[in-house]
Amino acid sequence: MMTVIQCENLEKKFRKKKALQNITFQIEGEKITGLIGRNGTGKTTLLRILAGMTKQTSGTVTILDKTPFNNLFVSANSILINDQMQFPGSFKLQDILNFAPDFYEKWDAELATRLLQYFRLSPQSYHSDLSKGMKNTFNFIFGLATRCTVTMFDEPINGMDEAVRKDVYRALLKDYLAYPRTIIISSHFLDEMEHLLEDILLLDEGKVALHKSLDELREHAIGLQGPADVVKKWATGFEILHEKQLAGNQLYTVLKAQDCTFNEKQLLQEGISFIPVSAGDLCLYLTNTRVGGIDDVFND
């Protein structure tokens, strides 16, 4: 498979603060990758570097074998969609669509028009007059219709209502099935879109915490719930990712599954149940640096 995106030892500093450090990963072939991480972990900065909008402080990055910063080939073959996209103020949506094929040779005008109609965006309205959700819907349509070899969405669903989000995810999948390409989506709502993703790139404080396929991620951890002392007994020797006290002296523990094979029957008999850990929860546990939870703030 062809390497589409490659980062090696990427670092980005803003003044003295390191926004990204030691970023090394590669994305091969036509995959949909979810870029996941808490607020302020560098997702947007990474995407901006990949799109050539900002330059890294050190390290190397290549998109389609080219360095993205100041590169026409990369800017013609990649796009970053976010809510800060600027279009000329005097342009109506239709004008934007009319100009798009000059910049993006694979532009699908029919798809753009049909999606605009479906989402009830008037071609005669101005981009700056749209509400937040509608603006992001338009930006999403624009990004999808460019059919760029590397298509990146930074928090595309912000402000969209639930029905629109569902349709947007479906549209993305259908168009991807018809025209496979490399897609990266960053979002806080992993649960909502995990069915779309093949891989996950998890950032934590400017570093890559994990880069795995979703299927591997789901096998990365197991959750045990039962009487506290019994759970503790079984959890010894495992790396504990998360722990939560529940009512009635019950304990819920999430363990890193290091090729462990628990005897399920034995555990069931001792009153322990296996609770599945969703990919979204697991990503939270893996990037939670705080000890304890919000409850501790209110405890004396």
Added chain:
Amino acid sequence: MQLNSDGTKPIYVQIAEWLENEIIADQLRTDDKVYSQYQLAELFNINPATAGKGLTLLLEEQIVYKKRGLGMFVTTEAKQMILVKRRNERLTTMVQEIVLEARRLMVSEDELIELIKCARSGEERK
């Protein structure tokens, strides 16, 4: 079919099981062409790689076979193999769970057997 995404069962396993159900119900017979990973992706609204993994699972268990360039097809033994597998794995675990729950609820062995008999005859009357 609605996919269950709470993590209890990986999506690709659910895809494999759905195809197995189609085979058991004779919706897919010997030498019929099985849905491609792209059709499954579209049908269930999932990433094609996940759908592909479900198909690989069936390929490994020789429930389907591959014809190069043409797709996957149902093997002659598929239905029989699925039935045997379901009996051995699923039914056994389900019975274990029932026995465990019965013990918790202090249902005696005789009562439990009676319950199963009732359920069976109720089923037959339908």
